[in-house]
Amino acid sequence: QVQLVESGGGVVQPGGSLRLSCAASGFTFSTFGMHWVRQAPGKGLEWVAFIRYNGHAEYANSMRGRFTISRDDSKNTLYLQMNGLRGEDTAVYYCAKDLSGASYYDYWGQGTLVTVSS
Amino acid sequence: EIVMTQSPATLSVSPGERATLSCRASQSVSDNLAWYQQKPGQAPRLLIFGASTRATGIPARFSGSGSGTEFTLTISSLQSEDFAVYYCQQYNSGADFGPGTKVDIK
Numbered sequence: 120q121v122q123l124v125e126s127g128g129g130v131v132q133p134g135g136s137l138r139l140s141c142a143a144s145g146f147t148f149s150t151f152g153m154h155w156v157r158q159a160p161g162k163g164l165e166w167v168a169f170i171r172y173n174g175h176a177e178y179a180n181s182m183r184g185r186f187t188i189s190r191d192d193s194k195n196t197l198y199l200q201m202n203g204l205r206g207e208d209t210a211v212y213y214c215a216k217d218l219s220g221a222s223y224y225d226y227w228g229q230g231t232l233v234t235v236s237s
Numbered sequence: 238e239i240v241m242t243q244s245p246a247t248l249s250v251s252p253g254e255r256a257t258l259s260c261r262a263s264q265s266v267s268d269n270l271a272w273y274q275q276k277p278g279q280a281p282r283l284l285i286f287g288a289s290t291r292a293t294g295i296p297a298r299f300s301g302s303g304s305g306t307e308f309t310l311t312i313s314s315l316q317s318e319d320f321a322v323y324y325c326q327q328y329n330s331g332a333d334f335g336p337g338t339k340v341d342i343k
Contacts, residue, residue, distance in 0.1 A: 163337050164324055166331070166332040179331075213281075221269070223326060224271075224281075228280065
């Protein structure tokens, strides 16, 4: 069965960096687009970034230039490198698999919490 | 960016009753609209995509309709496990979520 397991969250100071990972299993990882979606405490969902099967990446405006999404198909792993972190980046970060190349998500990980605080 | 709005913010419903949730897009998204259910402490679960297609394993009491800018999620007879927050999401251009509708017990 499909599994997505995020890791790498934690507490980081403003201006700091963190790299999230998402280990995928149960499907042919290299053929699907993958996304990061975040949810601030008590708030709604916000799309962060997307990477196609061919490596093409797109970002939400507020993350562009600070966050980098990447993938290692040999390890079935998705990454999110986050630099210049701000308080408003505090959230649970989910990785999600898209379906049929469209940006809706049929499987989600359990999420990893990132807290930006001094 | 496409702005998604949902109404009402909270919907109080008795078990067995029908629930109707609305979602509006600031510009046409065709039928590129998905609905998700989220329970506390859990990841969202895909219910509907293509505005009206149920995802795998989703009960028939969930149905979606609409196109363009106006969409509806209907839960025909609420079960105890359906009390949750529901989000709509457009994927016609990028990906934007609505703020959610909380369905709670009346």
